Amino acid sequence: MEGYSITVIEPEIGDGLELKRLYEKRKRVIDIIGSFIGIILLFPIFLLVAILIKLEDPKGKVFFIQKRVGKNGKEFNMIKFRSMVHDAEDRLKELLKHNEVPGAMFKMKDDPRITKIGKFIRKTSIDELPQLFNVFKGEMSLVGPRPPLPREVETYNENHLQRLLITPGCTGLWQATERNNVGFEEMVQLDLYYLKNRTILFDFKIIFMTIKIMLIPNGE
Template sequence: MQNIEAVVQQQPVSYYMGKRMIDISGALIGIILLSWVFLIIAIAIKVEDPKGPVFFRQKRIGKNEKAFHMFKFRSMVSDAEERLKDLLEKNETGSIMFKMKHDPRITKIGRFIRKTSLDELPQLWNVLKGEMSLVGPRPPLEREVNQYSEYDKQRLLVTPGCTGLWQVSGRSNIGFEEMVELDLQYIQKRTIGYDINIILKTVGVLFGSKDAY
């Protein structure tokens, strides 16, 4: 495998300019066209759990290990973070990432929006702010990065994305090591055409993926 840092430095300025233009236009179009979906999901979340917020704001690690707050529709009970410590031993990935297929913290509406990836829609705001791109490695949690090897940290050399090669290749059924390899593969191959291809493949996920939980 090529040196990832060298690959990133060698990618042309035209790619970064084109990618940013696609990010801004794509995020704006998405927010406008899907505003009615935002409203319906927000109402459903408040009806099921009136006490909790509609949006979930979580600290994530982005490009060059810079922290930012990522937005999602809340899909779990209000005290989900407090309950996590009691569930860590039930982690089904056997790796740094925590995944549990039947996580008891997930609400009914939360299970649906996770299955369809609709919980990710608020990240379009992160894209507009430049903290995320439409396509790129998923931004990890700080506690996950604390366990990264130097090899794993190579996936943090680029702007994280709302979707990526990992999501269209198996998502929750893929382990951490394979996810890292897919992210590094993406970084080496990425072009405007490659990004658009991943975006198009992601559309299918929005209509329900058996690999999401």
């Protein structure tokens, strides 16, 4: 564990623990099959988006790889399509004062670092699709809490750290419902609700809700 102290909210014993273990095994099988099929079927979209990104900003790379914190505080490299200018990280410090949400997460509606193609793939969540490779590797799941940045975790209290008890996901309850309408604390509450109530059926429901948002974006 990368120096993060994580305490379980409600330890499960007996039948409850066995059910969760069975759920985790089934979920991993679904993640492997789902991510593999997704990568194959979405390859044409991957290729098209990659070309458009390079045409708009040739200096930058197609993919944006960023260190994130996963289950039990273990760090991993999360992959996304690059939606910002190539020097976006260097510009972040000067924009932190314009953060529009309280807490550890940075969000700015009209972030000047976002490219034209970047705005579209963010609005439709296409920028998240390469995370299917993270899912296939076991670093992420199809459904789970948004994986935070290390600098965000450094500001977490014990309640926030509960988010790190389970594998982070490409999508989650926050992304599928209130993504652009709530702040950090509300996002944490949605994640903790998912943590306590997660089932295979609930996971599929969140996936279908996410697909709906991708087809009918709720704005950025």
